[in-house]
Amino acid sequence: MDMVIAGAHGKIAMLLHPLLLERGHRVRGLIRNPDHASDLEALGVKPVFCDLEAEDDLSTHVGKADVVVFAAGAGPGSGTERKWSMDRDGAIKLIQAAHANGIDRYVMISAMDLRTPRGSEVFQAYLQAKLEADEALERSGLAYTIVRPGRLTDDPGTGHVAMAPALPKGQIPRADVAAVLAEVLESPSTSGLQFDVTEGPEPIGSALVGLERFK
Numbered sequence: 233m234d235m236v237i238a239g240a241h242g243k244i245a246m247l248l249h250p251l252l253l254e255r256g257h258r259v260r261g262l263i264r265n266p267d268h269a270s271d272l273e274a275l276g277v278k279p280v281f282c283d284l285e286a287e288d289d290l291s292t293h294v295g296k297a298d299v300v301v302f303a304a305g306a307g308p309g310s311g312t313e314r315k316w317s318m319d320r321d322g323a324i325k326l327i328q329a330a331h332a333n334g335i336d337r338y339v340m341i342s343a344m345d346l347r348t349p350r351g352s353e354v355f356q357a358y359l360q361a362k363l364e365a366d367e368a369l370e371r372s373g374l375a376y377t378i379v380r381p382g383r384l385t386d387d388p389g390t391g392h393v394a395m396a397p398a399l400p401k402g403q404i405p406r407a408d409v410a411a412v413l414a415e416v417l418e419s420p421s422t423s424g425l426q427f428d429v430t431e432g433p434e435p436i437g438s439a440l441v442g443l444e445r446f447k
């Protein structure tokens with residue numbers, strides 16, 4: 233498949249690319265920083281320069297593809313404004329580009345427990361921005377999968393997770409999120425699903441199959 237990853241130099245995305253390439257997919261990565269291009273090229277990913285906040289229309293950058301993945305984020309150092317411009321509007325612009333380009337499939341990295349306001353003003357904006365992006369995707373008519381990881385760590389992946397529509401607070405290695413995304417991208421039956429994922433005991437493949445009962 234032809235895949236376009238927004239936020240392609242992010243920590244999860246950089247773990248996802250090799251999993252997709254070794255399965256024979258072709259991957260283009262949207263990045264805004266030219267210094268990141270060589271890291272993508274070294275993996276075999278084609279860099280496409282696109283600032284998801286500065287551009288209004290992403291369609292020419294996204295081009296033709298079978299699926300888009302939203303792996304971008306304003307990040308922990310950013311303020312309220314960028315929660316709206318990146319975490320919400322960047323994801324929504326990618327929905328619009330998918331529609332414009334006839335791309336039916338959209339996989340979103342979201343986050344757990346978005347409906348419980350908590351934390352600082354900036355964190356509350358983050359939760360609301362991610363929620364509004366997810367809701368826009370649900371309404372979009374695209375074949376979506378919304379993956380909601382717990383707190384991300386840089387621990388080695390285990391290949392094992394807990395997965396359900398709603399889980400207690402937990403954490404998960406980015407490597408396991410990348411492995412979940414790789415499986416989701418090859419599993420059209422995960423379209424229409426949204427689920428929490430944290431560290432846990434179940435192999436990723438069987439955890440995904442088990443989720444289909446919640447459709």
Ligand SMILES: NC(=O)c1ccc[n+]([C@@H]2O[C@H](COP(=O)([O-])OP(=O)(O)OC[C@H]3O[C@@H](n4cnc5c(N)ncnc54)[C@H](OP(=O)(O)O)[C@@H]3O)[C@@H](O)[C@H]2O)c1
Nearest residue numbers: 239241242243244264283284285304305342343382383384
């Ligand atoms: N941290 C957590 O515990 C947690 C928990 C659940 C879910 N999440 C979600 O997980 C996702 C990815 O996590 P991660 O750790 O892989 O993130 P990350 O390493 O911070 O990667 C985010 C990427 O987005 C890119 N980006 C930011 N603004 C951009 C723009 N205007 N145009 C183009 N690219 C832009 C960044 O590029 P630059 O280097 O150019 O800024 C970066 O490569 C995020 O959506 C986050 O909300 C995080």
